[in-house]
Amino acid sequence: MHPNGEKVIVVMGPTGVGKSSFIQDSVPSSLRIKIKVGDSLKSETNEVQSVSWITEDGTAVKLVDTPGFDDSRAGMTDARVLKMIATFLTNEHGKKSPLAGLIYVHRISDTRMGGSLQRNLRIFQKICGPISLKNVVIVTTMWDMVIPEEGLRHEQELRSGQTMFKPLLDEGATMMPHKRTPKSAADVINHLLGKDATMTQIVRELMQEGKALESTAAGSELINDLQARLQKINNERETSKVEIGEIAQTEIVEEMRTMEQTMAGLLQELAELKRGIRVPMESDPPPYESTNFPIPETKCIGHCVKFLRLVKASKSTIPPAHPKISSLAASRANQLADAVEGSVKNVQRGLSILRLTLNSGNMHALQQFVKGDPPPHSFTQGIWTKAQTDMEITSNDIGDVLSMYPKPGIINRFFGGAAVRQFETSNEILESIRVITTDMRTMADWWRPVIHALGNVEDATHRMSGGTGFDDSTVKITLRRVICALESYCEAYATCQDDILKAAEGMPVQYFRIQE
Incomplete structure (x- = not known):
């Protein structure tokens, strides 16, 4: 680590919006080969990954790529993603690395918020908290997929919509475009490097207030979402039970089996969230003899x-x-x-x-x-x-x-x-x-x-x-x-x-x- 501490910038957002592409354009050319970029909506990021470099003026920068809260791959649940992000943020805080800011990546063409986009944005807001929004940049991507006039109109809609980014911008966040060039990416990075360091709400809740992950604002938001999805599926299942005999039974049985599998997955996700994470202390505890406090048997x-x-x-x-x-x-x-x-x-x-x-x-x-x-x-x-x-x-x-x-x-x-x-x-x-x-x-x-x-x-x-x-x-x-x-x-x-x-x-x- 740099003797003066790295300035950390965390990149977040839904799957397929161009997070890895933005990071590739942000880093020196010698590091770009290390960053894997996908050509589809399928995520290429299966864990929190970082890349570090020293700027020309001697500033140590760490740019962090994270999975989205809508990853469809097996095992990549929203609960797991939240745990990975929370673990990274608390560990970085414990190492005294200043958090320069957070970047939320969004496609310029998406002017309406569907279910997964809303969930990603809500959880992002809860992770940051109001105080850290001044250190947030909303980066709009894929401008080459729209004509300039359309892009500018979309940008205005994103800025002014109450269900879009207006609440974040009103609290001090900034919106900037990324035109798939190193210069537009560098503008975003330099903007955040000029900010005073911040502490996210989730780090403050976990490390200073001693909350469990499920009790944090982001954890509560995710639990409410999971429980709502469980209730919806359970209601649909009860309706399907009534319909058995009215239409082809095999079709209903198969539908109910799918519902039960989905519910089992959501219950497992809730259990994973309740297990929480291990939060580091302000300084790492010294090693202790295994005979004193061994890992408990399960x-x-x-x-x-x-x-x-x-x-x-x-x-x-x-x-x-x-x-x-x-x-x-x-x-x-x-x-x-x-x-x-x-x-x-x-x-x-x-x-x-x-x-x-x-x-x-x-x-x-x-x-x-x-x-x-x-x-x-x-x-x-x-x-x-x-x-x-x-x-x-x-x-x-x-x-x-x-x-x-x-x-x-x-x-x-x-x-x-x-x-x-x-x-x-x-x-x-x-x-x-x-x-x-x-x-x-x-x-x-x-x-x-x-x-x-x-x-x-x-x-x-x-x-x-x-x-x-x-x-x-x-x-x-x-x-x-x-x-x-x-x-x-x-x-x-x-x-x-x-x-x-x-x-x-x-x-x-x-x-x-x-x-x-």
Whole structure:
């Protein structure tokens, strides 16, 4: 990195509007071969990419290309795009690279905003926030595709339309044309390099206010959009159900299957957004020993899902005389899903306080955190300890049931193969529960060093109770380590409840009620 820091300019906009072409025209000729430009509306950018150079006056510039919020390629969801952009912006801020500005690219021929164009612009506005709009240039492209008079008329429509760019221009944004020449691109870059550095709203929300990604203005905008699309598709699905029998059934069934696949994709996108991103601190935390705060295991949820699928697939072979073998264990898994969902939300609230505390050095905020009732760390470890105890009880109960069975050979001889299958299925379920119990014990153990570290922080707050801030480097280092650990926990278990409920679809309701 340049000793004085690079001036960063981020290029955003829908797919196929000419972002990569603009960047190619902006950089020195020796760098243009590194930039891939597409000839169609298909995106050539599948991640946040940057190119850096030094201007003639010695200014270090980094120009950043980003995917659009309408990418149709598999896996390139709007949630993933937002996470990539948010991760880049927070990391750059953490490295003290000044954000000179943002460029929003738009085709001069598009004077009406369709659904995807509106979504791109709304999310862009929420990422920037009102304060950063003075550092925004709206670059119009593809002027060679319209006659000059038509282009000027379109430009005026874009400037004056309330649903177009007038609200941004009124807040200080600038509109400039790119005529596919290095000079017109350089005019845009030089305009932004002359601006004072800015901080986007999403960076301020994530790093200074301690918000989760889904709670930022951009995240909320995307969640509302996803939920609206889900509701629309669900309404269409309900209508299609009514129509079955009125027209060709196979046609309706295929249509409904497509709708369900779309809904599943939107639900996955919502879950991805809820997992959020790992936000860096003002300075990178020092490395810590893996024995202190290892990455939390996620095998427990996978084993719970596998167990529920096993119960669902074998419910016809479960001995009807012993409903605890299936229903008691299934209810425990359901209870765990609800409890972990609550713990993640609780820890996320605690993370917001800890991030603010570390960045501001506010001792009062830290004292309020450690006095929480219940403290997020204790509440969460208690969940895993209780889940472990409950599963151990369930395991013992089912073991007692199976102990009443004779040996498989005797079962087969006197009761036949069906009884043997019942015994084998029940035994497989028991082994699955024992594996889950071990996983829960591992997670309860994972929390112990985290809780110990927070106890040390609490002791430090008592020692420093006379002041309003803290300079103890040990406290700062410990907080950074704890924050990293809690972030990894939320990332690992944010979709716990969704995964469990999806695996349990189609299971009888009574399987989730404790059988006394």
